[in-house]
Amino acid sequence: MKFMKDKKVLIVIPAYNEEENIEKVIKELKSDASFADILVVNDCSKDNTLEVIKKNKVKYLSNIFNMKYAMAIQTGLKYAKKHNYDYVIQFDADGQHIANEAVKILKEAIASKSDIVIGSRYLIDTGYPCPIFRRIGTKVFEKIIYIFCKQKIKDPLSGFQCLNKKVIDYYAKMGNYPEFPDANLIIEMLLKGYKIKEVPVKMRLRKTGESMHGGIIKPIKYMINMLYSIVFIIIQNPKKKRKKMEV
């Protein structure tokens, strides 16, 4: 790919109990995103995910106990830092993300020299159906981000992101990657002066497996955690500090 100019790109796929989806995801990435290396981080799955990964001959890491989504991503980021990758694309193992769209967000990251490029479902109408709870959550976080950072992020809950070296180095450090890396992390990075851009992407609905935010209690707990976390992110990044960084 011409636009890449010797850039080393790693696609990080955190996988937990995804034996039914992971094979398709790997095959799709191998054919449509062959410019990048693929790393699957098996988060101590209870099913045959690890066997499926081994069968498909991709690079993989396997956590010795379940560390949850964010820490699985951080393991991948530490790997990227160790092996000197220029860009990391976070890619879901449940088949929601489309390999062709990964090219789009990488292209944008290189062209616009953004630190983070988010693949957004809601920037333009891509026809992605959204449950009411998620829609409300997205709107609330969009408004909060705008109030504190003066930037519109239409899909702050998207895990489909491309990160440059600067961000990889920052996230890979201990304590810099939270348990739920969504709107709170976007606010933190914007307040710290990182450049974030959104690109419209298409996504599929997941077919099988368990969603991270399924049910009724989990989304409510998630919402409280997220709002609480945002309050502290704002306290931890006071205005004086923010101005200093801008200068």
Place this chain on the structure above:
Amino acid sequence: MKNIYFIIVAVSSFFYVIIEVRKKRFSIKESFWWVIASIVMIILAIFPHLIDNFAHMLGIDYPPSLLFLICIMFLAFINFKSSRKITMLQEKVIEMAEHITLLEGDDKK
């Protein structure tokens, strides 16, 4: 205003938690219940009659005993949560230590 001392103590503990989180010596997640507890302390220090009303509602004759009950229940809850976390961490540390031992064993071959 005799409850000014209680307000000072409650507000101080609230800010102590906030400062610790700000300096990243206390994680945002773990601070949640301590922040809630200090907010409740501030509310009860400003409106001490609230505890009397609650005690009356629950049929408790001596209101301070309700306060002690709430405190004991909160501390027991925090202690239980901490014990559970310690158990999980202990297991993970053992697992990790065994894993490292096995890796080093492989290297020595």
